[in-house]
Amino acid sequence: MLTYTIRRVLIMVPTLLVISALVFIIIQLPPGDFLETQMAELQAQGEGGNAEKLEFLRKQYGLDRPMIEQYAIWLGVWPGETGFAGLLQGNLGYSFEFNEPVAKIVGEAMWLTIVVSVATIIFTWVVSFPIGIYSATHQYSAGDYTLTLVGFLGLATPNFLLALVLLYLSNVYLGISIGGLMDQQYMDQPFSWGKAWSVLAHLWVPVIVIGTSGTAGMIRRLRANLLDELQKQYVTTARAKGLHPRKLLWKYPLRMALNPFISDIGSLLPEVISGAVIVSVVLSLPTTGPVLLRALQTQDQYLAGSFLMLLALLTVIGMFISDLALAALDPRIRLTGGTQR
Protein backbone atom coordinates (compact mmCIF):
# COMPACT_ATOMS: atom_id res chain seq x y z
CA MET A 1 0.00 0.00 0.00
CA LEU A 2 2.96 2.35 0.64
CA THR A 3 4.11 1.97 -2.95
CA TYR A 4 0.59 2.67 -4.15
CA THR A 5 0.24 5.74 -1.93
CA ILE A 6 3.61 7.10 -3.02
CA ARG A 7 2.82 6.63 -6.71
CA ARG A 8 -0.60 8.26 -6.32
CA VAL A 9 0.87 11.23 -4.46
CA LEU A 10 3.50 11.66 -7.16
CA ILE A 11 0.77 11.71 -9.81
CA MET A 12 -1.11 14.38 -7.85
CA VAL A 13 1.72 16.90 -7.97
CA PRO A 14 2.07 17.30 -11.77
CA THR A 15 -1.72 17.05 -12.07
CA LEU A 16 -2.19 20.02 -9.77
CA LEU A 17 0.58 21.98 -11.49
CA VAL A 18 -0.95 21.40 -14.93
CA ILE A 19 -4.42 22.32 -13.64
CA SER A 20 -3.12 25.48 -11.98
CA ALA A 21 -1.32 26.52 -15.18
CA LEU A 22 -4.43 25.83 -17.28
CA VAL A 23 -6.65 27.75 -14.85
CA PHE A 24 -4.32 30.72 -14.92
CA ILE A 25 -3.95 30.69 -18.72
CA ILE A 26 -7.69 30.35 -19.35
CA ILE A 27 -8.48 33.22 -17.00
CA GLN A 28 -5.89 35.37 -18.76
CA LEU A 29 -7.07 34.43 -22.26
CA PRO A 30 -9.75 37.10 -22.79
CA PRO A 31 -8.25 40.36 -24.08
CA GLY A 32 -7.52 43.01 -21.45
CA ASP A 33 -8.00 42.56 -17.74
CA PHE A 34 -10.46 43.52 -15.03
CA LEU A 35 -8.98 47.00 -14.57
CA GLU A 36 -9.27 47.83 -18.28
CA THR A 37 -12.90 46.67 -18.28
CA GLN A 38 -13.67 48.78 -15.23
CA MET A 39 -11.92 51.82 -16.73
CA ALA A 40 -13.83 51.44 -20.01
CA GLU A 41 -17.09 51.23 -18.08
CA LEU A 42 -16.28 54.39 -16.13
CA GLN A 43 -15.33 56.25 -19.30
CA ALA A 44 -18.55 55.11 -21.00
CA GLN A 45 -20.48 56.57 -18.05
CA GLY A 46 -18.63 59.88 -18.55
CA GLU A 47 -16.71 59.48 -15.30
CA GLY A 48 -12.99 59.87 -14.80
CA GLY A 49 -10.54 57.10 -15.42
CA ASN A 50 -7.26 57.96 -16.96
CA ALA A 51 -4.32 56.03 -18.28
CA GLU A 52 -2.08 57.00 -15.36
CA LYS A 53 -4.49 55.64 -12.78
CA LEU A 54 -4.89 52.45 -14.81
CA GLU A 55 -1.13 52.05 -14.97
CA PHE A 56 -0.79 52.68 -11.23
CA LEU A 57 -3.39 50.04 -10.34
CA ARG A 58 -1.93 47.57 -12.81
CA LYS A 59 1.49 47.97 -11.21
CA GLN A 60 0.05 47.71 -7.71
CA TYR A 61 -1.64 44.39 -8.49
CA GLY A 62 1.32 43.08 -10.47
CA LEU A 63 -0.67 42.90 -13.70
CA ASP A 64 2.16 44.59 -15.59
CA ARG A 65 4.47 41.63 -15.05
CA PRO A 66 4.94 38.77 -17.55
CA MET A 67 2.24 36.11 -17.29
CA ILE A 68 4.66 33.41 -16.11
CA GLU A 69 5.79 35.68 -13.26
CA GLN A 70 2.20 36.49 -12.32
CA TYR A 71 1.50 32.76 -12.26
CA ALA A 72 4.51 31.99 -10.06
CA ILE A 73 3.57 34.81 -7.66
CA TRP A 74 -0.02 33.56 -7.56
CA LEU A 75 1.17 30.05 -6.73
CA GLY A 76 3.47 31.41 -4.04
CA VAL A 77 6.73 30.05 -5.46
CA TRP A 78 8.05 33.45 -6.54
CA PRO A 79 8.27 36.59 -4.42
CA GLY A 80 6.00 39.47 -5.34
CA GLU A 81 5.95 43.07 -4.05
CA THR A 82 5.50 41.80 -0.49
CA GLY A 83 7.61 38.65 -0.65
CA PHE A 84 6.07 35.20 -0.99
CA ALA A 85 2.31 35.71 -0.82
CA GLY A 86 0.47 33.19 -2.97
CA LEU A 87 -1.66 30.07 -2.67
CA LEU A 88 1.07 28.17 -0.80
CA GLN A 89 1.10 30.90 1.82
CA GLY A 90 -2.69 30.74 2.12
CA ASN A 91 -3.19 34.01 0.26
CA LEU A 92 -5.98 33.45 -2.26
CA GLY A 93 -5.52 36.93 -3.68
CA TYR A 94 -7.64 40.04 -3.81
CA SER A 95 -10.98 40.38 -5.55
CA PHE A 96 -11.10 43.48 -7.78
CA GLU A 97 -14.86 43.14 -8.15
CA PHE A 98 -15.69 42.98 -4.44
CA ASN A 99 -12.68 44.99 -3.22
CA GLU A 100 -12.04 42.40 -0.55
CA PRO A 101 -9.66 39.47 0.02
CA VAL A 102 -10.86 36.34 -1.80
CA ALA A 103 -10.72 34.29 1.40
CA LYS A 104 -13.27 36.60 3.04
CA ILE A 105 -15.70 36.47 0.09
CA VAL A 106 -15.51 32.71 -0.29
CA GLY A 107 -15.63 32.11 3.46
CA GLU A 108 -18.97 33.89 3.92
CA ALA A 109 -20.81 31.66 1.48
CA MET A 110 -18.85 28.53 2.29
CA TRP A 111 -20.72 27.22 5.33
CA LEU A 112 -24.12 27.50 3.63
CA THR A 113 -22.71 25.67 0.62
CA ILE A 114 -21.37 22.93 2.88
CA VAL A 115 -24.79 22.57 4.60
CA VAL A 116 -26.58 22.24 1.24
CA SER A 117 -24.00 19.88 -0.21
CA VAL A 118 -23.75 17.57 2.81
CA ALA A 119 -27.55 17.36 3.01
CA THR A 120 -27.65 16.56 -0.72
CA ILE A 121 -25.02 13.83 -0.37
CA ILE A 122 -26.91 12.24 2.55
CA PHE A 123 -30.19 12.46 0.58
CA THR A 124 -28.56 10.86 -2.46
CA TRP A 125 -27.09 7.94 -0.53
CA VAL A 126 -30.07 7.33 1.75
CA VAL A 127 -32.52 7.24 -1.17
CA SER A 128 -30.42 5.47 -3.78
CA PHE A 129 -29.01 2.70 -1.58
CA PRO A 130 -32.27 0.84 -0.70
CA ILE A 131 -33.83 1.52 -4.11
CA GLY A 132 -30.74 0.25 -5.94
CA ILE A 133 -30.70 -2.95 -3.87
CA TYR A 134 -34.47 -3.49 -4.32
CA SER A 135 -34.25 -2.97 -8.10
CA ALA A 136 -31.39 -5.44 -8.43
CA THR A 137 -32.87 -8.12 -6.19
CA HIS A 138 -36.34 -7.75 -7.74
CA GLN A 139 -35.23 -7.42 -11.36
CA TYR A 140 -38.06 -7.01 -13.91
CA SER A 141 -40.73 -6.75 -11.20
CA ALA A 142 -43.40 -4.01 -11.28
CA GLY A 143 -41.48 -2.17 -8.53
CA ASP A 144 -38.24 -2.38 -10.52
CA TYR A 145 -39.92 -1.02 -13.67
CA THR A 146 -41.57 1.83 -11.74
CA LEU A 147 -38.34 2.81 -9.99
CA THR A 148 -36.42 2.52 -13.26
CA LEU A 149 -38.89 4.90 -14.91
CA VAL A 150 -38.55 7.36 -12.04
CA GLY A 151 -34.77 6.99 -12.26
CA PHE A 152 -34.71 7.75 -15.99
CA LEU A 153 -36.95 10.77 -15.43
CA GLY A 154 -34.57 12.01 -12.75
CA LEU A 155 -31.57 11.50 -15.03
CA ALA A 156 -33.23 13.19 -17.99
CA THR A 157 -34.46 16.26 -16.14
CA PRO A 158 -31.93 19.08 -15.86
CA ASN A 159 -31.63 20.32 -12.26
CA PHE A 160 -32.24 23.97 -13.14
CA LEU A 161 -35.43 22.99 -15.01
CA LEU A 162 -36.68 21.07 -11.99
CA ALA A 163 -35.90 24.16 -9.88
CA LEU A 164 -37.91 26.39 -12.22
CA VAL A 165 -40.85 23.97 -12.23
CA LEU A 166 -40.85 23.75 -8.42
CA LEU A 167 -40.64 27.55 -8.13
CA TYR A 168 -43.61 27.94 -10.49
CA LEU A 169 -45.75 25.24 -8.85
CA SER A 170 -45.15 26.49 -5.31
CA ASN A 171 -45.91 30.06 -6.36
CA VAL A 172 -49.06 29.25 -8.33
CA TYR A 173 -50.59 26.45 -6.24
CA LEU A 174 -49.16 26.98 -2.73
CA GLY A 175 -48.74 30.74 -2.87
CA ILE A 176 -45.26 30.61 -1.33
CA SER A 177 -41.82 31.47 -2.60
CA ILE A 178 -39.30 28.68 -2.14
CA GLY A 179 -36.26 30.62 -3.35
CA GLY A 180 -33.37 31.45 -1.04
CA LEU A 181 -32.00 29.48 1.84
CA MET A 182 -33.46 31.40 4.77
CA ASP A 183 -36.11 33.97 5.63
CA GLN A 184 -35.38 37.55 4.61
CA GLN A 185 -34.90 38.79 8.19
CA TYR A 186 -31.94 36.43 8.75
CA MET A 187 -29.98 37.55 5.69
CA ASP A 188 -26.52 38.94 6.61
CA GLN A 189 -27.26 38.30 10.27
CA PRO A 190 -24.92 36.41 12.64
CA PHE A 191 -25.69 32.82 13.58
CA SER A 192 -28.76 32.19 15.73
CA TRP A 193 -30.99 29.18 16.34
CA GLY A 194 -33.78 30.98 14.49
CA LYS A 195 -31.51 31.37 11.47
CA ALA A 196 -30.44 27.72 11.65
CA TRP A 197 -34.08 26.62 11.81
CA SER A 198 -34.94 28.86 8.88
CA VAL A 199 -32.12 27.31 6.83
CA LEU A 200 -33.34 23.80 7.71
CA ALA A 201 -36.91 24.73 6.72
CA HIS A 202 -35.72 25.97 3.31
CA LEU A 203 -33.19 23.22 2.76
CA TRP A 204 -35.45 20.52 1.32
CA VAL A 205 -36.02 22.29 -2.01
CA PRO A 206 -32.36 22.67 -3.08
CA VAL A 207 -31.58 19.22 -1.68
CA ILE A 208 -34.26 17.59 -3.83
CA VAL A 209 -33.44 19.70 -6.87
CA ILE A 210 -29.68 19.15 -6.73
CA GLY A 211 -29.89 15.56 -5.48
CA THR A 212 -32.41 14.11 -7.95
CA SER A 213 -30.12 13.45 -10.89
CA GLY A 214 -27.31 12.17 -8.64
CA THR A 215 -29.75 9.84 -6.89
CA ALA A 216 -31.08 8.51 -10.17
CA GLY A 217 -27.57 7.96 -11.51
CA MET A 218 -26.49 6.21 -8.33
CA ILE A 219 -29.54 3.90 -8.41
CA ARG A 220 -28.73 2.87 -11.98
CA ARG A 221 -25.08 2.18 -11.21
CA LEU A 222 -25.76 0.30 -7.98
CA ARG A 223 -28.44 -1.80 -9.69
CA ALA A 224 -26.17 -2.63 -12.64
CA ASN A 225 -23.18 -3.47 -10.41
CA LEU A 226 -25.23 -5.60 -8.04
CA LEU A 227 -26.87 -7.50 -10.90
CA ASP A 228 -23.43 -8.15 -12.32
CA GLU A 229 -22.21 -9.53 -8.99
CA LEU A 230 -25.38 -11.57 -8.36
CA GLN A 231 -24.80 -13.48 -11.60
CA LYS A 232 -21.30 -14.61 -10.66
CA GLN A 233 -20.37 -18.20 -9.89
CA TYR A 234 -19.51 -17.64 -6.25
CA VAL A 235 -23.06 -16.41 -5.59
CA THR A 236 -24.54 -19.50 -7.26
CA THR A 237 -22.20 -21.70 -5.22
CA ALA A 238 -23.12 -19.94 -1.98
CA ARG A 239 -26.84 -20.33 -2.80
CA ALA A 240 -26.35 -24.01 -3.60
CA LYS A 241 -24.64 -24.48 -0.24
CA GLY A 242 -27.70 -23.04 1.45
CA LEU A 243 -26.40 -19.66 2.61
CA HIS A 244 -29.27 -17.41 3.64
CA PRO A 245 -30.06 -15.01 0.74
CA ARG A 246 -29.88 -11.89 2.90
CA LYS A 247 -26.60 -12.92 4.50
CA LEU A 248 -25.19 -13.80 1.09
CA LEU A 249 -26.27 -10.44 -0.34
CA TRP A 250 -24.78 -8.37 2.48
CA LYS A 251 -21.58 -10.33 2.88
CA TYR A 252 -20.29 -10.50 -0.69
CA PRO A 253 -22.06 -9.03 -3.77
CA LEU A 254 -23.21 -5.86 -2.04
CA ARG A 255 -19.69 -5.07 -0.87
CA MET A 256 -18.38 -5.37 -4.40
CA ALA A 257 -21.29 -3.37 -5.76
CA LEU A 258 -20.49 -0.52 -3.39
CA ASN A 259 -17.57 0.57 -5.55
CA PRO A 260 -19.55 3.40 -7.22
CA PHE A 261 -20.35 4.84 -3.79
CA ILE A 262 -16.67 4.87 -2.93
CA SER A 263 -15.68 6.21 -6.35
CA ASP A 264 -18.13 9.03 -5.80
CA ILE A 265 -16.11 10.37 -2.88
CA GLY A 266 -13.81 11.77 -5.54
CA SER A 267 -16.46 14.03 -6.95
CA LEU A 268 -18.13 14.80 -3.61
CA LEU A 269 -15.44 17.07 -2.21
CA PRO A 270 -15.46 19.60 -5.08
CA GLU A 271 -19.26 19.48 -5.11
CA VAL A 272 -19.24 20.53 -1.48
CA ILE A 273 -17.89 23.94 -2.41
CA SER A 274 -18.95 24.36 -6.04
CA GLY A 275 -22.55 24.51 -4.86
CA ALA A 276 -24.38 23.62 -8.09
CA VAL A 277 -23.88 26.96 -9.80
CA ILE A 278 -26.92 27.23 -12.08
CA VAL A 279 -29.38 25.84 -9.53
CA SER A 280 -28.03 28.30 -6.96
CA VAL A 281 -28.63 31.18 -9.35
CA VAL A 282 -32.16 29.98 -10.19
CA LEU A 283 -33.09 29.41 -6.55
CA SER A 284 -31.24 32.52 -5.31
CA LEU A 285 -29.12 30.45 -2.94
CA PRO A 286 -26.42 32.42 -1.09
CA THR A 287 -23.82 29.72 -1.82
CA THR A 288 -20.42 29.88 -3.46
CA GLY A 289 -21.69 28.89 -6.93
CA PRO A 290 -23.03 32.32 -7.94
CA VAL A 291 -19.84 33.97 -6.59
CA LEU A 292 -17.76 31.82 -8.94
CA LEU A 293 -20.06 32.57 -11.86
CA ARG A 294 -19.82 36.32 -11.21
CA ALA A 295 -16.03 36.12 -10.91
CA LEU A 296 -15.77 34.36 -14.27
CA GLN A 297 -18.13 36.84 -15.93
CA THR A 298 -16.20 39.87 -14.71
CA GLN A 299 -12.71 38.43 -15.26
CA ASP A 300 -12.00 38.83 -11.56
CA GLN A 301 -8.89 36.73 -12.08
CA TYR A 302 -7.78 36.06 -8.54
CA LEU A 303 -11.25 35.26 -7.25
CA ALA A 304 -12.02 32.97 -10.20
CA GLY A 305 -8.54 31.45 -10.29
CA SER A 306 -8.35 30.72 -6.57
CA PHE A 307 -11.86 29.31 -6.61
CA LEU A 308 -11.17 27.00 -9.56
CA MET A 309 -7.88 25.96 -8.00
CA LEU A 310 -9.67 25.10 -4.76
CA LEU A 311 -12.14 22.99 -6.75
CA ALA A 312 -9.30 21.24 -8.57
CA LEU A 313 -7.43 20.59 -5.32
CA LEU A 314 -10.52 19.09 -3.71
CA THR A 315 -11.17 16.96 -6.82
CA VAL A 316 -7.62 15.61 -6.77
CA ILE A 317 -7.74 14.96 -2.99
CA GLY A 318 -11.19 13.35 -3.35
CA MET A 319 -9.96 11.07 -6.12
CA PHE A 320 -6.94 10.20 -4.00
CA ILE A 321 -9.12 9.23 -1.03
CA SER A 322 -11.53 7.19 -3.15
CA ASP A 323 -8.63 5.45 -4.93
CA LEU A 324 -7.05 4.52 -1.61
CA ALA A 325 -10.40 3.22 -0.32
CA LEU A 326 -11.01 1.24 -3.52
CA ALA A 327 -7.50 -0.20 -3.45
CA ALA A 328 -8.01 -1.30 0.15
CA LEU A 329 -11.52 -2.71 -0.36
CA ASP A 330 -11.26 -4.33 -3.76
CA PRO A 331 -7.66 -5.23 -4.64
CA ARG A 332 -8.66 -7.54 -7.50
CA ILE A 333 -7.13 -7.51 -10.91
CA ARG A 334 -9.69 -6.70 -13.62
CA LEU A 335 -10.20 -8.90 -16.67
CA THR A 336 -8.60 -6.21 -18.81
CA GLY A 337 -5.75 -5.66 -16.35
CA GLY A 338 -2.25 -7.05 -16.55
CA THR A 339 0.56 -7.45 -14.09
CA GLN A 340 3.99 -6.05 -14.32
CA ARG A 341 6.35 -8.76 -13.30
Added chain:
Amino acid sequence: MSRHGYPPRVLALDYVRATTGLILTVGPIMLAEPLEIIQYILGGVAVLFAAFGLRTLLRHVTRVEVGESGIRTEGPFPRTVAWRDMTEVDLRYYSTRRDRERGWMQLRIDAGAVRLAFDSTISNFAQLAESVLAAAERRGLALGAATLSNRATLQGRQPS
Protein backbone atom coordinates in the same frame (compact mmCIF):
# COMPACT_ATOMS: atom_id res chain seq x y z
CA MET B 1 14.40 -23.80 -2.83
CA SER B 2 14.29 -20.51 -4.72
CA ARG B 3 16.01 -17.15 -4.20
CA HIS B 4 14.55 -13.77 -5.10
CA GLY B 5 15.60 -10.13 -5.13
CA TYR B 6 14.52 -6.78 -6.52
CA PRO B 7 16.20 -5.89 -9.85
CA PRO B 8 18.37 -2.73 -9.76
CA ARG B 9 16.32 -1.11 -12.56
CA VAL B 10 13.12 -1.31 -10.47
CA LEU B 11 14.90 -0.02 -7.38
CA ALA B 12 16.42 2.86 -9.36
CA LEU B 13 12.91 4.00 -10.32
CA ASP B 14 11.84 3.84 -6.68
CA TYR B 15 14.89 5.90 -5.64
CA VAL B 16 13.90 8.48 -8.25
CA ARG B 17 10.35 8.52 -6.87
CA ALA B 18 11.53 9.00 -3.29
CA THR B 19 13.99 11.75 -4.24
CA THR B 20 11.46 13.58 -6.44
CA GLY B 21 8.88 13.41 -3.67
CA LEU B 22 11.32 14.75 -1.10
CA ILE B 23 12.36 17.63 -3.38
CA LEU B 24 8.72 18.52 -4.11
CA THR B 25 7.74 18.52 -0.44
CA VAL B 26 10.83 19.75 1.43
CA GLY B 27 11.70 22.29 -1.30
CA PRO B 28 8.66 24.53 -0.79
CA ILE B 29 8.98 24.28 3.02
CA MET B 30 12.59 25.49 2.87
CA LEU B 31 12.21 28.12 0.17
CA ALA B 32 8.66 29.47 -0.03
CA GLU B 33 7.62 29.86 3.63
CA PRO B 34 4.19 28.26 3.15
CA LEU B 35 1.24 28.56 5.53
CA GLU B 36 1.73 26.57 8.75
CA ILE B 37 -0.97 24.00 7.93
CA ILE B 38 0.53 23.50 4.46
CA GLN B 39 3.94 23.03 6.11
CA TYR B 40 2.51 20.24 8.26
CA ILE B 41 0.86 18.57 5.25
CA LEU B 42 4.01 18.81 3.13
CA GLY B 43 6.07 17.63 6.12
CA GLY B 44 3.82 14.60 6.58
CA VAL B 45 4.09 13.69 2.92
CA ALA B 46 7.86 14.21 3.09
CA VAL B 47 8.05 11.66 5.94
CA LEU B 48 6.12 9.24 3.70
CA PHE B 49 8.62 9.71 0.88
CA ALA B 50 11.53 9.31 3.30
CA ALA B 51 10.01 6.05 4.58
CA PHE B 52 9.60 4.90 0.98
CA GLY B 53 13.24 5.74 0.27
CA LEU B 54 14.37 3.78 3.33
CA ARG B 55 12.24 0.82 2.35
CA THR B 56 13.76 0.91 -1.14
CA LEU B 57 17.21 0.90 0.43
CA LEU B 58 16.24 -2.10 2.56
CA ARG B 59 14.93 -3.90 -0.50
CA HIS B 60 18.22 -3.14 -2.23
CA VAL B 61 20.18 -5.15 0.32
CA THR B 62 17.60 -7.83 1.07
CA ARG B 63 17.39 -11.28 -0.51
CA VAL B 64 14.45 -13.65 -0.14
CA GLU B 65 14.75 -17.40 0.16
CA VAL B 66 11.79 -19.75 -0.14
CA GLY B 67 12.37 -23.23 1.21
CA GLU B 68 10.52 -26.40 2.13
CA SER B 69 9.70 -25.25 5.65
CA GLY B 70 9.15 -21.54 5.16
CA ILE B 71 10.32 -18.20 3.80
CA ARG B 72 13.33 -16.21 4.95
CA THR B 73 14.68 -12.75 4.23
CA GLU B 74 18.39 -11.99 4.45
CA GLY B 75 19.60 -8.44 5.03
CA PRO B 76 19.82 -5.82 7.78
CA PHE B 77 16.58 -7.06 9.40
CA PRO B 78 16.44 -10.79 8.69
CA ARG B 79 13.10 -12.49 9.29
CA THR B 80 11.86 -16.01 8.99
CA VAL B 81 8.31 -17.27 8.65
CA ALA B 82 7.70 -20.98 8.92
CA TRP B 83 4.76 -22.23 6.88
CA ARG B 84 3.23 -23.67 10.04
CA ASP B 85 3.23 -20.19 11.67
CA MET B 86 1.43 -18.41 8.82
CA THR B 87 -1.89 -16.87 9.90
CA GLU B 88 -2.93 -14.96 6.79
CA VAL B 89 -1.89 -14.57 3.17
CA ASP B 90 -3.12 -11.88 0.79
CA LEU B 91 -2.42 -11.33 -2.87
CA ARG B 92 -3.45 -7.83 -3.85
CA TYR B 93 -3.40 -5.95 -7.11
CA TYR B 94 -2.79 -2.21 -7.39
CA SER B 95 -2.86 0.15 -10.32
CA THR B 96 -2.74 3.94 -10.43
CA ARG B 97 -4.35 4.07 -13.87
CA ARG B 98 -8.06 4.60 -14.47
CA ASP B 99 -8.25 1.49 -16.68
CA ARG B 100 -6.36 -0.46 -13.97
CA GLU B 101 -3.78 -1.59 -16.53
CA ARG B 102 -0.01 -1.79 -15.91
CA GLY B 103 -0.40 -2.37 -12.21
CA TRP B 104 1.50 -4.59 -9.83
CA MET B 105 0.69 -7.23 -7.24
CA GLN B 106 1.67 -7.44 -3.61
CA LEU B 107 1.96 -10.63 -1.62
CA ARG B 108 1.47 -10.14 2.09
CA ILE B 109 2.27 -12.84 4.62
CA ASP B 110 1.24 -12.54 8.26
CA ALA B 111 2.61 -14.79 10.97
CA GLY B 112 1.68 -13.40 14.34
CA ALA B 113 3.68 -10.22 14.85
CA VAL B 114 5.79 -10.78 11.74
CA ARG B 115 4.62 -9.45 8.41
CA LEU B 116 6.38 -9.87 5.09
CA ALA B 117 5.33 -8.08 1.91
CA PHE B 118 6.72 -8.51 -1.58
CA ASP B 119 5.83 -6.58 -4.70
CA SER B 120 5.51 -8.35 -8.03
CA THR B 121 8.60 -6.46 -9.22
CA ILE B 122 10.73 -8.97 -7.31
CA SER B 123 12.38 -11.63 -9.46
CA ASN B 124 10.25 -14.73 -10.17
CA PHE B 125 7.28 -13.32 -8.28
CA ALA B 126 4.81 -15.83 -9.73
CA GLN B 127 6.89 -18.72 -8.41
CA LEU B 128 7.29 -17.08 -5.00
CA ALA B 129 3.56 -16.29 -4.72
CA GLU B 130 2.55 -19.78 -5.76
CA SER B 131 4.88 -21.37 -3.20
CA VAL B 132 3.41 -19.24 -0.41
CA LEU B 133 -0.23 -19.69 -1.51
CA ALA B 134 0.20 -23.44 -1.89
CA ALA B 135 1.71 -23.59 1.59
CA ALA B 136 -1.20 -21.55 2.93
CA GLU B 137 -3.65 -23.99 1.34
CA ARG B 138 -1.81 -26.95 2.80
CA ARG B 139 -2.07 -25.28 6.18
CA GLY B 140 -5.82 -24.84 5.66
CA LEU B 141 -5.78 -21.05 5.64
CA ALA B 142 -8.79 -19.40 3.97
CA LEU B 143 -7.79 -17.33 0.96
CA GLY B 144 -9.93 -14.27 0.18
CA ALA B 145 -11.88 -13.77 -3.04
CA ALA B 146 -9.45 -11.10 -4.25
CA THR B 147 -6.47 -13.36 -3.53
CA LEU B 148 -8.03 -16.29 -5.43
CA SER B 149 -8.95 -14.06 -8.36
CA ASN B 150 -5.46 -12.54 -8.55
CA ARG B 151 -3.85 -15.95 -8.19
CA ALA B 152 -5.86 -17.24 -11.14
CA THR B 153 -4.62 -14.33 -13.26
CA LEU B 154 -1.06 -14.94 -12.14
CA GLN B 155 -1.39 -18.56 -13.26
CA GLY B 156 -2.73 -17.43 -16.62
CA ARG B 157 -6.28 -18.54 -15.88
CA GLN B 158 -9.49 -16.52 -16.18
CA PRO B 159 -10.35 -15.09 -12.73
CA SER B 160 -13.72 -16.26 -11.44
